[in-house]
Amino acid sequence: MPVPCCRVVCVVNYERIVIVMLDPRLLRNNIEETAAALATRGYQLDVDAYNALEEKRKALQVETQDLQNERNTRSKAIGMAKRSGEDIAPLLAQVEALGGKLDEAKAALEQVMLSLNIFYQETPNVPAPGVPSGKDEDDNVEVLKWGTPPDLGFKAKDHVDIAQALNKGLDFETAAKLSGSRFVVMNGSIARMHRALAQFMLDCHTQEHGYHEVYVPYLVNSESLYGTGQLPKFGEDLFHTKPATEEGQGMSLIPTAEVPLTNIARDHIFSSDELPVKMTAHTPCFRSEAGSYGRDTRGLIRQHQFDKVEMVQLVAPETSMDALEELTGHAEVILQKLGLPYRKVVLCTGDMGFGACKTYDLEVWLPAQDTYREISSCSNMGDFQARRMQARYKSKDMKKPELIHTLNGSGLAVGRTLVAILENYQQQDGSVKVPEVLVPYMNGVTEITPA
RNA sequence: GGAGAGGUGGGUGAGUGGCUGAAACCAGUUCCCUGCUAAGGAACCGUACGUUAAUUCGUACCGAGGGUUCGAAUCCCUCCCUCUCCGCCA
Numbered sequence: 121m122p123v124p125c126c127r128v129v130c131v132v133n134y135e136r137i138v139i140v141m142l143d144p145r146l147l148r149n150n151i152e153e154t155a156a157a158l159a160t161r162g163y164q165l166d167v168d169a170y171n172a173l174e175e176k177r178k179a180l181q182v183e184t185q186d187l188q189n190e191r192n193t194r195s196k197a198i199g200m201a202k203r204s205g206e207d208i209a210p211l212l213a214q215v216e217a218l219g220g221k222l223d224e225a226k227a228a229l230e231q232v233m234l235s236l237n238i239f240y241q242e243t244p245n246v247p248a249p250g251v252p253s254g255k256d257e258d259d260n261v262e263v264l265k266w267g268t269p270p271d272l273g274f275k276a277k278d279h280v281d282i283a284q285a286l287n288k289g290l291d292f293e294t295a296a297k298l299s300g301s302r303f304v305v306m307n308g309s310i311a312r313m314h315r316a317l318a319q320f321m322l323d324c325h326t327q328e329h330g331y332h333e334v335y336v337p338y339l340v341n342s343e344s345l346y347g348t349g350q351l352p353k354f355g356e357d358l359f360h361t362k363p364a365t366e367e368g369q370g371m372s373l374i375p376t377a378e379v380p381l382t383n384i385a386r387d388h389i390f391s392s393d394e395l396p397v398k399m400t401a402h403t404p405c406f407r408s409e410a411g412s413y414g415r416d417t418r419g420l421i422r423q424h425q426f427d428k429v430e431m432v433q434l435v436a437p438e439t440s441m442d443a444l445e446e447l448t449g450h451a452e453v454i455l456q457k458l459g460l461p462y463r464k465v466v467l468c469t470g471d472m473g474f475g476a477c478k479t480y481d482l483e484v485w486l487p488a489q490d491t492y493r494e495i496s497s498c499s500n501m502g503d504f505q506a507r508r509m510q511a512r513y514k515s516k517d518m519k520k521p522e523l524i525h526t527l528n529g530s531g532l533a534v535g536r537t538l539v540a541i542l543e544n545y546q547q548q549d550g551s552v553k554v555p556e557v558l559v560p561y562m563n564g565v566t567e568i569t570p571a
Numbered sequence: 572g573g574a575g576a577g578g579u580g581g582g583u584g585a586g587u588g589g590c591u592g593a594a595a596c597c598a599g600u601u602c603c604c605u606g607c608u609a610a611g612g613a614a615c616c617g618u619a620c621g622u623u624a625a626u627u628c629g630u631a632c633c634g635a636g637g638g639u640u641c642g643a644a645u646c647c648c649u650c651c652c653u654c655u656c657c658g659c660c661a
Binding site for chain 2: 184
């Protein structure tokens, strides 16, 4: 695995050499408990190996710092002697061997730090208490169901067929010509509804839920991807641009607006009265879908490029679990306003994302698939991302800055919302009703019909 | 793309080899004084890691990396970024 140029810099900066993900103190002081917690999500932490490395690290760091201290002291003495006109030759002779010893110690320390780094790089976040233990999505726990799947009274068509009949509203063939599989060209009223959905969601979050609207870059640098946890482990899920230079790291297309939005907090210390920060943005998302060959090949469900309205919150640690409930609720409101039946599940330990400590998925009812499909995922990342980003806050009565907590959630995935509307609002004659809240965004159109 | 300038603490901005983790000013915090306000005075005021009874001590950090040196914010090399002017362009 390539070492990230942005973080691993040189031996002298011990603290920057480690890409910290978990609180190092969790591993140093509570490693048994941490290992047990991680085991519930299927991650085996090699406790003995870690402890051995950590011990080495400590010894070497102390040794290195002692040597540096000696060098500094002696160099200072030389300066003073020189100033007062004394002969400094004997003093120089004394420090002769010091440099070599220091270099050795530094090199050894660097090696240990790099090994230690692997532990941090590959260790996922610790699940929050109360998150159900489980292996995969089958062990997720349903929290609630909202709405009732519509009784269409005829055999449901899927969104591909519906849109095809609506003046080629979704044109996958042309998209394949332009780009390849997993892309779409939208036409006419369908394209319009797609745009309307994003506008509606943004308006709702900004006007009713108190989010600050943000426009962000769609290409980001590798630091940002490390910050939110896509790198170093999940680089193959992303589209990368070519490096500008052989050594340089090219920019990457964002897989979600979570990356630019959350990284706004990177290397920043908020004052406590600035929190919580609530941001929303509508962006395209680009995903390589490596490893999902053959899955959801039909239709709009799994695309290399899709639009999403994202919500991100930056909050004080003690409020993050409440914030997760709130944020998930904001996503639910969109589904409710659109009249789309959904269910809410809490992900089990084994199904959660790498950086999350608790996640709710919202799954919308899709008549053609006769099942619920994910349309939003809302996660509390705890301090996991904040630690990597060095995103902190400080109040007047706090001695030191502390890490903030970060949360993100889709509110919602626009393409999948379009799918859900097409399928849930389809009528026997092939037309599709426009959900009431969307009508103003569709220039008053209440129904999409074949021309 | 061409030509220049520059990157120092929350901000402005000194600092060209040693006693500079860094002047000064502004902002901020605490206190004093003046019956409010305004003005004035004093102190404090970076982050990380290690260490400690301790805000005790140590180390590192002046865009990033490397080099020279006993010693680098300061000298050398490479890279990144920002700004200005010209050209081009949505």
